[in-house]
Amino acid sequence: MSAREANMGDGRTVRIGLLGSGTVGAAVIRLLHEHGDDVARRAGVHLEVxxxxxxxxxxxxxxxxxxxxxxxxAGAVVDDPTIDIICELMGGVEPARGLLVRALASGKSVVTANKELLASHGEELFTAAERAGSDLYFEAAVAGGIPLIRPLRESLAGERVDRILGIVNGTTNFVLTQMSEHGWTGDEAVAEAQRLGFAEADPTADVEGYDAAAKCAILASVAFGARIVADDVYREGISAVTPQDFQDAARLGYVIKLLAIAELDDEAIAVRVHPAMIPDVHPLASVRGASNAVFVEGPKIGQLMFYGAGAGGDPTATAVVGDLVSVARNLLQGARGPGAGSTNARRVRPMDDTRDQYYLKLRVDDRPGVLAEIADRFGRNGISLERVWQEGTGEEATLSFITHRAQEGAFQKTMRELRELDAVHAVASVLRVEGEE
Amino acid sequence: MSAREANMGDGRTVRIGLLGSGTVGAAVIRLLHEHGDDVARRAGVHLEVxxxxxxxxxxxxxxxxxxxxxxxxAGAVVDDPTIDIICELMGGVEPARGLLVRALASGKSVVTANKELLASHGEELFTAAERAGSDLYFEAAVAGGIPLIRPLRESLAGERVDRILGIVNGTTNFVLTQMSEHGWTGDEAVAEAQRLGFAEADPTADVEGYDAAAKCAILASVAFGARIVADDVYREGISAVTPQDFQDAARLGYVIKLLAIAELDDEAIAVRVHPAMIPDVHPLASVRGASNAVFVEGPKIGQLMFYGAGAGGDPTATAVVGDLVSVARNLLQGARGPGAGSTNARRVRPMDDTRDQYYLKLRVDDRPGVLAEIADRFGRNGISLERVWQEGTGEEATLSFITHRAQEGAFQKTMRELRELDAVHAVASVLRVEGEE
Known part of the structure; x- marks a missing residue:
């Protein structure tokens, strides 16, 4: 008799083993305590940690x-034969990976919020769940309390989603919002974020885009039925963004956001995380502070947007408990939720083959002929310019450009050539431009 | 042997009977044809109409x-023992009600987009589904392609949602957007909406708020685990909104939207649909044209927003097919999706007992003492004023007010008293104010 049958026989309680009891774990325990009756009514069974x-x-x-x-x-919790569901909220790759593989192998179902693990070892976990016929739910791993994984896996089961674009890291969005609204440097804004508890003591994972890249990989995997890992995601953090960039962007009618973008085109998947200028009338432009917002696009559905709290104990715990209720319902009925399913062998498009618009600001010699010299380099590399403008004089002379959509590889080649020109003193800024098509 | 067992024995095809083949029905047929392989992969079984x-x-x-x-x-389709799922897209109460009750009684599962039917006879249908152990899914009944019912029923199973506020009727939002942007009258904007196919030849159901009220009833029922019908919903359409209102609102920093609002407070449910002024920085203010957007709020989750296409064949068909996939997966596993569950006996709060802010503009005598006389009436009824301002002179003299939050009954009593004052010539405008708390 399997653990599942043994425990579900009476149909009265689903037993949960929790790994980790930090902010989210504590919030899950409190939520199940405070809303226990509602949860039991919806699950059809009592949930007990x-x-x-x-x-x-x-x-x-x-x-x-x-x-x-x-x-x-933790091992004893995972091996406890009376436990039905392992809820992993410890984070990090090890020992979480080993514990969850063991839990799945023993027929337990798993609910996890561990984006880092899913974005690096998702395939191993999905395969283990598939083999055991167990559930693996992970709504809380992306965008905290915002329902996103379930809509993608279930509500949009009839759609071919071809693009996801969003703000999925609350810390950097808080930092960029502060920079934009107060004219602060990145360091000042990060310090404020740390003071308010929005950023960790070591902010690298957020600031350098690793957190967003992991979420981008998970979203692309779910939306496109593919196996994308964090290392597949092109990644640029926000540390190069300056107060001057915000001023320049504002004057042009743009704001600067750290975006996660996943695109499916011609059976190849492009995945990238980088700061970008977006028009100030774009709905993502008004997403302030630590909030998250994600666009989901497809040929039939058009554009959907999901907005809410991307982190925090209570919102994230809500997502975890939503998953626990679904898994408990499944256990009760001897059913399984939507698994990873068979995946398509889609290739990851090399970053050089992606296409984008670019904003570029150069410090240049203040003399006739420089613009022609630079424009010539763009032209030779097949890049046409949408806008060019010159500002300042003497030492302060700058030339700024916004390109039409161009191939990344061609743009980077142009950049290398421009850096070698005597007339170009420095690259003051390079940013991608999104949200205008 | 039940119909379900008979058909699902081979596990290869789920057979669907469609009632109605208008815009949405045709889009469902096309979507299942074009995306058939993806759908089969996700459902674990082929779906055939x-x-x-x-x-x-x-x-x-x-x-x-x-x-x-x-x-x-249609009766023969419903009675066909080889059919597993009835997908009802004909709309209207009869004959849809009778057909679906018959389908559910015979053990078939039902997917429907019929808001009118659900908002009037939902309880009968849910009871029939419960009794038969069948599924009743209806994502497409509210906000077209936007995943909303599933997040409420499943993702937020751990939360006590206490407020829903949204734009759920694309036609009136299109009309109000045109009025706002072009200074048109309601009639002019409705004519344009009809010309572009956003409004029906008889626009009453949209313009007078009946459609939004039905959706409001469904959302309240799902979110609060209650049985709310369209007749429970306080309803005001947009026909009294004038171009002058938009000008006045814009000057004050507001826009005007038709909102559906459902609130759970102290175990009583308030449900209402009416035009309202909302701050122009509120996220709903930027929802233009025929789009829909819905806020979902709760103590743990904070604020979530869902945005997308609220109507149209393809987006709505996406929601229908998402439901068909879930029901097919359930059939395959002998499981059931989340039903209505037991419902709480919550009472509907009478409109007079709700609290709101109000904007009021009166044509008045242009003489000293009038403001004092009017302010006195507000005061006697326990309503305090947030802002008062006077404009125009002589025949054009007006007094405008924005109240603090006040009881609806007290406000309506004040209005009756004000109408009887000699100094008050006419009520130029009354609008509720939302989105400021």
């Missing part, structure tokens, strides 16, 4: 759960 | 379906 693996079981947590349910032995 | 009930089976439709699948006998 029977064990919680934490680093320090003795620490006072003020949670509505008996002390003896806390343990420092 | 085996019969379509239409008024005139002989008419040339140019659809990728053999002519002999069309019939004018």
């Amino acid at each position: 029977v064990r919680v693996a934490v680093r320090d079981p003795g620490r006072e947590r003020g949670l509505p759960l008996p002390e003896d349910r806390f343990t420092d032995d | 085996v019969r379509v009930a239409v008024r005139d089976p002989g008419r040339e439709r140019g659809l990728p379906l053999p002519e002999d699948r069309f019939t004018d006998d």
Whole structure:
């Protein structure tokens, strides 16, 4: 008799083992306690957290759960044959990966918020779930409390989604919002974000775009039925964005956002994370602070947008509990939720083959002929210019450009050539331009 | 042996009977044809439309379906024992109600986009589905292609949603957008909407808010686990909104939108549809044309927003096919999706007991003492004023007010008293103010 049959026999309680009890884990415990009756009504069964693996079981947590349910032995939780669902909220690749593979292999279902793990070892986990006939749910791994994975996997099952574009990292959006509204430098804005708890002591994962790249990989995998890992995602963080960029952008009618973009075109997938100028009338332009917002596009559905809290204990816990209810319902009925399904062998388009618009600002010699010399380089590389303007004089002379859509490889080649020109003193700024098509 | 077991035995095809083949029905047939392989991959089974009930089976439709699948006998489709799912896209209460009750009673599952039917006879249908152990899915009934019902029923299963506020009627939003941007009258904008196919020849259901009220009732029922019908919804259409209102609103920093609002407070549900002034920086203010957008709020999740195409054949068909895939997966596994569940006995709060802010513009005598006389009436009824301003002179003299939040009953009583004052010539405008808390 499998663990599942043994425990579900009475149909009254689904037993949950929690791995990790940080902000989100504590919020899940509280939510299941406060909304327990509603949750039971919707799941058709009572959900109970029977064990919680934490680093320090003795620490006072003020949670509505008996002390003896806390343990420092995560392996024992995973191996406990009376547990039906493992809910992993510890984060990081190891030991989470090993524990979840073990849980799935023993027939347990898994709910996880672990974007880093899914974006690096998703295939291993999905294969393990498939083999065991277990559920693997992960709504909370992307965009916190915003329902996104379920709409993509279920509501849009009839659509061929071909583009996802969004703000999926709250920390950098908070930082960029502060830079935009107060004229602060990135360092000043990061310090403020740290002070307010929106950024970690080491902000690298957010600021350099690693967090957004992991989410981008997960969204592309789900939306396009493919296996995309974080390393496939072209990634640029926000550390090169300056207060001057915001001023220049504002004057042109743009704002600057860190975007995650996944595109399916001609059976190849382009995935990238980078700061971009978007028109200030674009709906994403008004997404302020730590909020997230994601556009989903397809030929039939047109444009959908999902907006909400991209992080935080309570919103993320809501997503986790939504998954727990679905998995509990499935267990109760001996059914499975939508798995990864068979995946298409789609290739990842090399970044050089993608097409985009670019904004470029150069410090240049203040003399006749320089524009012609630079424009010639663009022309030879097949890049046409939408706008060119000159500002400043003498040492302050700059030339700025917005290109038409051009091939990334051709643009980078042009950039290399421009850097070698005597007339070009420095590249003051390069930003992609999105949201205008 | 039930119909379900008989047909699902081979696990290769789920057979669908379609009732109605208008814009949405035709789009569903095309979508299943074009994306058939993707759909089968996600459902785990092939979905086939085996019969379509239409008024005139002989008419040339140019659809990728053999002519002999069309019939004018809807009853025969519903009674066909080889059919697993009835997909109802005919609209209206009868004969749809009778047909779906019959379908559910015979063990078939139902996917419907029929908001009018659900908002008037939802309880009968949910009970029939519950009794038969069948699925009843209806994502397409509210906000077209925007995933909303599934997030509410499943993703937010752990949350106590307490407020829904949105633009759920594309026709009136198109009309209001035209009025706002071109200074048109309502009649001019409705004529343009009819010319472009955004409004029906008889626009009453949209313009007077009946369509939005039906959707409001469905959203409240799903979000609050209650049984709310369209008749419970307080309803005001947009026909009293004038070009002058848009000018006045713009000067104050507001736009005018037709909102559907459902609130759960102290175990009582308030449901209402009416035009309202909202701040021009509110995210709903930028929802233009025929788009829909819905805010969902709760204590844990904060604010979520869902935005997209609220109507149209292809977006709505996407929602229908998403439901068909879920129902097919359920059939395949002998499982059921989340039903209506047990519902709470929550009362509908009488409109007089709701609280709101109000904008009021009066034509008045141009003489000292009038403001004091009017302000006195507000004060006696316990309504405090946030802003008061006077404009024009002589015959053109007006007094305008924005109240603090006040009880609807007290405001209506004040209005009756003001209309009887000699100093008050006419009520030029009354609008609720939303989105400021």
